[in-house]
Amino acid sequence: MIIKLTPQEMYPPQQLAVWKNGEQLNINGLTIDLANLVDGASLPANAIGSAWVAGPIQRVGGQVVLTLFFPNSPESTEAERFPRDLVDVPDGRVALPGKAVEEHFPTLGFAQIDWSLMQTxxxxxxxxxxxxxxxxxxxxxxxxxxxxxxxxxxxxxxxxxxxxxxxxxxxxxxxxxxxxxxxxxxxxxxxxxx
Structure with missing residues (x-):
């Protein structure tokens, strides 16, 4: 899995916590299951019931590639303002640039995904x-x-x-x-x- 981060100033300031489990991503407590995304296909951001998804999600060469909004503020570090792509993300808590998230997010279930918008x-x-x-x-x-x-x-x-x-x-x-x-x-x- 490749996770790209696009910096976004957010007021009030917000935190982003991401966990990966196979083909599932849990973003601030909401799970997105991408197992049904076929190779070479694309799923637009608006097909996912998550405000954190910043662009289309694709499966390229068997690997899921997606972009998430990454909260920034005037106090953000250079690593937070110019984040690198996270490549071959292992299962578990995803190491995001900057300080660790302090808030614990409750489990919110699975995000709605409109698979009819997937393009092979x-x-x-x-x-x-x-x-x-x-x-x-x-x-x-x-x-x-x-x-x-x-x-x-x-x-x-x-x-x-x-x-x-x-x-x-x-x-x-x-x-x-x-x-x-x-x-x-x-x-x-x-x-x-x-």
């Missing part, structure tokens, strides 16, 4: 491909509109009419990208007209 590598690839299609489609739509107007009004030159056909062909090919055999990871992207 295939889902991430599909989301990226769909975003790329949408961006290229917007560019094509912007190119087609004035050319289509010129053709519809009989004001288009021969070059403009050909360019319209080229852009329309490009849009059709974009719409067919999800039908390719390699979708969503091995895509033969159509080339936009010059």
């Amino acid at each position: 590598p295939a889902q991430q690839a599909e989301a990226l491909a769909l975003t790329t299609i949408a961006q290229l489609r917007r560019e094509a739509d912007q190119a087609v509109a004035p050319l289509a107007d010129a053709v519809a009004l009989g004001m288009a030159s021969e070059a403009e009419a050909k360019k319209l056909t080229d852009w329309q062909r490009f849009r059709v090919l974009l719409n067919r990208v999800p039908e390719q055999a390699g979708w969503p990871t091995d895509i033969d992207w159509p080339v936009p007209p010059a």
Whole structure:
């Protein structure tokens, strides 16, 4: 497990205590069980019922990687203001930079996790491909509109009419990208007209 810490000034001042037990992290008394996070997948921070999670949680090469907010104040040491990543965190109390936590936190149970928000590598690839299609489609739509107007009004030159056909062909090919055999990871992207 890799725990990254992002400093955050907190008023009133707060303490952070973290314990690790296998794939579970107990943060200030609330347990987060990450055993269901598949390799290569990502879980957004808002899927976790903990205000301490600062960014997406991922499993990379079999290892859970997450970022936690780390309380800071004007009196924080340099190690607290610029914390290093905690790599290969062993089970037990996690050694955080700075002074040890004085407060004992009661056991609060398990944090709610919305696993429906987890994105597997295939889902991430599909989301990226769909975003790329949408961006290229917007560019094509912007190119087609004035050319289509010129053709519809009989004001288009021969070059403009050909360019319209080229852009329309490009849009059709974009719409067919999800039908390719390699979708969503091995895509033969159509080339936009010059």
